[in-house]
Amino acid sequence: MRYEDLRATLTKHFAQSLASKKAQIAEHGRLDPISRASLRNGADAAQQALDTGETLCLVGTPDEEPLGRFAALYGLNIDPASPLYRTFRDDFMRAYRDFCWAALAYDSSLDSFNLEPPAPPPVAPTAATSPAEEPTIPLSELSESFAQERVRGGNWTPKTEGDRRAQLTLLTDVLGAATPAGRVRAAQAREMKNTLVRMPRNRNKNPKTRDLTIAEAILLPDDVERVDVRTINKHLTTYSALFAWGKQNGLVAENPFDGMTIREGNKKEARDPFSLDQVKVILNELHNNAHGLAGKDYQRWGGLIGLYTGARLNEVAQITLDDIKQHDNGIWYFDINAEGDEEDGKRLKNEASKRLVPIHPKLIDAGLLVHVDQLRKQGERYLLHELTYHKANGRGRNLSRWFNEKFLVDLGLKTPKLSFHSYRHTVSDFLAKADVSDPVIKDLIGHSQEGVTRQVYVKGSSLEQLLTAVKRLPW
Secondary structure: OOHHHHHHHHHHHHHHHHHHHHHHHHHHOOOOHHHHHHHHHHHHHHHHHHHHOOOOOOOOOOOHHHHHHHHHHHOOOOOOOOHHHHHHHHHHHHHHHHHHHHHHHHHHHOOOOOOOOOOOOOOOOOOOOOOOOOOOOEHHHHHHHHHHHHHHOOOOOHHHHHHHHHHHHHHHHHHOOOOEHHHOOHHHHHHHHHHHHHOEOOOOOOOOOOOOOHHHHOOOOOOOOEOOHHHHHHHHHHHHHHHHHHHHOOOOOOOOOOOOOOOOOOOOOOOOOOOHHHHHHHHHHHHHOOOOOOOOHHHHHHHHHHHHHOOOHHHHHOOEHHHEEEOOOOOEEEEEOOOOOHHHOOOOOOHHHOEEEEOOHHHHHOOHHHHHHHHHHOOOOEOOOOOOOEOOOEOOHHHHHHHHHHHHHHOOOOOOOOOOOHHHHHHHHHHHHOOOOHHHHHHHHOOOOOOHHHHHHOOOOOHHHHHHHHOOOOO
C-alpha cells in the first residue's frame, strides 16, 4: 500500500467524523462539558501516544485494537512488523488528535455570532486566475530563510540570533522539520503552546532534565518548575513573527500563532534595585576584597563602574582605554559607543545607548585613572582586558557569571530579581529620590527620551549636569 493512499484514507475518515460531529451539534446543540472533556482527553492521549510511543488509550483498549478496526473497515493490508505500520500508527494519532481539536474549535466558534452580511459568492477561477497551490515549503526551510533575512538586515544582534534560532529549533523539533509550513494550523500552534507551558525551566542545563526528550520532559510531575509566562511569550512572539513574515512573502497563507501569546496581568519590574545597605556590603567587598571575592581587576572595576554609572553589563565590559577621556572643562568621562573593528564586537542596544557618562570622583579616588595609565603602558586595549569576546554574549559573559553566580551568592545577597542589571535600577531609583530630573537620569543611563522636542531638538544633558547628578548618589 502506498503512503499517499493511506494518508488519503485517514483524511477521508476523520473528515467524515468531523462532519458527523458538526451535524450532531446542528441537530442537538452545543457539546456538553463531558463531551468537551472527552475530546480534550482524546487529543491529549493521542499526542502522548505519539510523543512517547506508548499505547493509545481511547477507551481502555490497546492501540492495536483501534488500528485493527480501522484497517479492517477500509481493507488496509499492512504488516504490523513493517515500517509502514509504524507510520500508519503515528498518522492515525495525528489525525485523531486533529479531529478532536477541530471538533472543539467548531464548538467554540458558536460562542459568538457573526452579524455581518454574508460575503458575495466567489467568482469561479479561470485559467488566468486559478488559485495558487497551497504553500509546501518545509517548516525548517521557512525558519532558516526567516533567520537569514533577519541577520542580513541587521535586525538581530549575535545574542538575539542565538536566542531566536534556539526558539525556532524547538518549533521544528515539536512540529517536525519536514512539516509543510503552509499546513501548520491553529491546532498545531496550540500543540506548540501547550508544549511550552509544560516545558521545565532550564531544561538543557538542569541535570535532571537535560538528557530527556521534549516528550519526556513535558510529562514530568507538576512539582517540576516550568518556564515562566515571559519566556513562553517570547517563543510565541518569535513564531508569530516567523509566520507573519512567511505570509508577507507568499510562503504561507495564514499566521496560526497570531494572538497566541498569554495575556499577563500587571507586570512587575523584572529586576529589583539594591538597597543602600546592600550597596554598602557590595562596596566594602569590591574595595577591600575582605572575603576574596573580587581579587581580579575586571571584577573590582567592573563592579564599581556599574554601581557608579548604571551602565549595562556589556557597555562596561567593552570600554576601551581610548573610551576614557577628559573634556576641555576638566571632567573625565566614559565615551559609551559601538565604534571599532567588526571583530571587536562592540555594540549598543539602541541609539540612546550612545552617550557620555561622567566618571564619578570616587572612582578616581579609588585609583581608576592610575590603573588606566598602567594598562596603557602594558599595551592593553580594553579596561577590563581579562575578559574575552563571545559572539553571542559580547565581552560581558564572564563578568556576568562572576557577579550573578558567585559574588552575590557568596555575599548572601542573591535573589531571582537581583543581578548586575539591578545596578541600573539602583542608580535610577536613588537619583530619582535625590530629585534628579527624569530626562537627566535617562541621558545618564541610556534610556530613550519621550517626546519629539526632547528626542530631536534637545541634544541631551551636559557633562556638568550629569556629573552633578551622579554626585547625588548616596554611596
